[in-house]
Amino acid sequence: MIGAANKNVQLHPKRKMGFFKTLGRQYQLALMSVPMLLYVFLFNYFPMWGWLVSFEKFKPKQGALNSKWVGLENFEWLFGRADFINAIRNTLAMSVINLIFGTLSSILLAVLLNEVRSRFFKRTVQTVTYLPHFLSMVIVVGMAQNMFSADGTINNLLISAGIISPENKIFWLGEKTLFWPLVGVINIWKEVGWNSIIYISTMTSIDPTLYEAASIDGAGRFRRILHVTLPGIKSTFVVLLIMNIGHLMEAGFEIQYLMENALVKEYSQTIDVFSLRYGISSGEYGIATASGMFKSIVAIFLLFGANFIAKKLDEDTLI
């Protein structure tokens, strides 16, 4: 009986129907999804016509269609500017630092947590280390300021350990060469627990008989980690790495913007901060859009490049 009923209500009709006829039958699904599609077009794709502005001497009053067309002048101007070149360097440097140390630290944390026997202790560590992920960057930077200010905890710690003398305290927040490491440390503090989730879950899916076999073969703890755990997370690692390469132009915006000051500007300004400053603060829309567009285009190339590598490595592709 059930089989017969199933035949009448076929979900995948064998007979080829026309596209619109099928769509007409699926009007409820269409009602659920097409409004969101339009929404995404309006908010994500439609603004791309604003890239026109980057070829113009844009005046908001004249609008994008009537402003003076200047061709590649904005781009030429940009690449002649030392602070834009610095912004590219800063963006790449900070995201590479983030990528390398962020990944390493979260894998390390995952390995350590994976070795913990007590469920309660593991849970506690996880709950605590996920917490900073949910705090806003404003809060985190505020806390970092408490820690790293001249009279802050870090300096006091270094003084009491005898590493620096009380007279020459380190101005962590005003030292331009310290800006990148500082951002790296703060980012790791904020995200290490969160980023380790995916590795921990991969590790729990490793077949326990592999560990047993390794023990029987005489492998100690470190060998088991080296030869069972780490190979077990390899594919996750590769997928995440490739995905992050697609995001390499996103060094973050908030932290650099919030921690910026005149002393560190040379090393703190990322492309996003640059376009904010030129676009919205000084009204140079053409230049700001050009810098944003440059970023997006490089990001697209990185994404397709990463996808290509993923295909070569026979991992799942991203898009």
Add this chain to the structure above:
Amino acid sequence: MPYAEKAVKAKTPLKGQPRKQKEPIKLESFSDLIKYIKNFFFEIKKRDIVFPLINGIILCLLMFITLYPVINTVAISFNDGIDALRGNIGLWPRMFSTKAYSDLLTDPLIYSAFFISVSRTVITTILNLLTTSMLAYALSRKEYVLRKFITTAMVLTMYVNAGLIPNYLLITDTLNLDKSFWVYIIPTMFSCFNMIVIRTYINGLPEALSESARIDGAGDFRIFWRIIFPLCMPVLATVALFVAVGSWNQWFDTQLYNGGKKNLHTLQYLLKMKLATSMNQANKANATADAMAQAANTTPITMRCAITVVSALPILLVYPFLQRYFVTGMVLGGVKG
């Protein structure tokens, strides 16, 4: 074959070894002592307690490092303002005072900011959950003809965006959403990542549920609302947490679009403004002298910490209850679609 042999080899001597080999150790000579120490380390190695011990210490240290700045901020916020400028406050206030909080709570701006923050978070979360889960359901139906196209269009938004200025122009020029409350709601109604998380969860539900409803004549709306939506509660809790936290923590849209409208400021934006002033102070070469001079009338550090505590409190309160959901949600959503 060699594998089995090895296993046998490894096991037999262990079994053959009599456990009670130890003799009571007499510490009579130096060599006895050496023997004793050696034996001690051998015992430790055999029982495998060194690594768990070190591991535990490292993880405890990590927890301490994670929590220290949070507790430190709370401690500073409860400290006396002028005293706090001397720095060096650890986990406990040195001179207890609630002045920062009483100052904060007499400021009418904080109430409106709190109200705006709460309402934007609640409205965004509800709308987001409805639209995103509905879309996720539609895109989980394999027979849906537009599935591939819409999925691709959605996933691409995770990687490509028009950039700051075109978005700014869209919202201010084209849509005229700036200087209004709706700029907090409308542009943030969709997130592709959350959609993928929900869709993955729906894909994991047994197909028979929706199929039997379909046989009984239910349309997709009814299937979604009556069957899928209630079953998705665990993953929806996760996504709700993500969305709510994201909305609550947002400050940049306030700065961009509503910077001039005081009645639309959010808590995070108030905090950001406090942070900016203290950031400038902290980095002047004569920072301490300057701050001391200011301390007579204002207490920027304690005040800032008090706002930090107020704006972090809702998250800290909600987070532990939702925590058990989001790990599964995250893992189910995986890294990609």
